[in-house]
Amino acid sequence: MKSQALTSLSKTIIQRYSSSELKNILVDTLTIFWGEWLDLRARIAQIAATGLISPLIYIFAFGLGLGSTIDRSIEPSAGENYLQFILPGMVALSSMTISFGGTTFSICGDRLFTQTFEELLLLPVHPLALHLGKMLAGILRGVMTAASVILVAILFTGKIGSFLNPLFLSLLILNCAVFAGLGVIVGLKVKSLESVGLYNNFLIVPMSFLGGTFFDPSNLPGLLKVVVYCLPLTYTSIGLRAAAYLPLSQFPWYSIPILLIFAIALAWLGAYQFSHQQE
Template sequence: MLGDSLTVLWGDWLDLRIRIAQIAASGLVSPLIYILAFGLGLGSSLDKVAQPSAGENYLQFILPGMVALSSMAISFGGTTFSICGERLFTKTFEEMLLLPVHPLSLFLGKMLAGVIRGLMTSGSVILVAILFTGKIWSFLNPLFLLLLVLNCAVFAGLGVIVGLSVRSLESVGLYNNFLIVPMSFLGATFFDPAALPMALKGIVYLLPLTYTSIGLRAAAYLPLSQFPWYSIGVLLLAAIALSAIGAYKFSHQQD
């Protein structure tokens, strides 16, 4: 099954490898704007009245969230549009469905391609974070990278499912507007969810991006004893659940 998944991944990699610079830069604009507007602009005022729960200042506080945000956006968007293009425009997706491989292998191959997209873009944001903070090990330690890969897997998996479900590019825009954009601001990227009222906290903790932001922030700045290990479990369970749904979608897909 692993070999079949890598074969599907290789088909996407042949296209990705000639667009590495474009993919790496595509998700960098929004995080840079947020870093300048919130981290340097708003952050300079917040630092005078409050100390962030992680990091030395508000700019450092939001940088892990920007890594989570960029990996989410590109893993989801790039995967969804890739599958939609194959299904709705080039009409090459039917050939993949005829391959004598397990539906889970098809899902994992497409998901892994989305993970690579997300890592390319988030790698650019990590470079920016290192330049702003000078903390290389904070953003390149094993726990940080593990959470980043899991986040890419979750949203790439979600992108595969959405790509298999929609009937037009306009539908993709609806998913983006009502799912990804709200999660970008409510997924603990700009704030500490522990300080929220209980009602809002219940909503925020339903979002997988929240666990990524919390985990990345802890992996970057806090001692290992304060790391929220549950964040790894939540993201892993989400990835497994999406894999089961995605395999089912592939096994019943009719295009």
């Protein structure tokens, strides 16, 4: 049913836009992304290191500290020990945080401080291209930060193939797309930086702990399990964990179309918001 819904949604989008319109949207998307890249390229090291601190703290506190106690009592559902179990979750966590936060603050800075956002809205660019260009920049931010965490994970485990395989990287990019898309929408809506903090405290921080990064969601009681499986980060965490440690026969393939549906829905909302944005 989910794959059929995704196929139907894709056909609707293709029918709505002619080939020439799709080509123009692609060109405009790359143009917006290039403008973002010109700003990002001077801060690559800073961006890569920004989201590394929290995952490192969690790795040392939970993986090495609490993990030794947990390993004596239970066997993790994936990985050889609890440290290995949480490492894919740390990749998901870091990519979520920076994709969302970096995109949100970038748009807020343009809207509230530099006052350059009005110029962007005046460009003869399709609203969907505006969203996708900003989202691609958010994906790049998230991937650069996640690369730092992946390097740490490889150093701790020595398993290069577990963290550098096509399935793992595809899920990582999808996760970045979801939260960069969410960051675009929040960045367009908020009226101050304090509002960004509210979204972060009531949305991103709870998801960091409830999104399956530190535990196996399948072991939760019924009602809490329903809540946890409503969070997109949950599907990233369990998908990355399976891609890193489990055989393909045990991979939760449903996680890919679910994340893709989240990303497409947020792209539609973002394009709608851009088309109605007034500064």
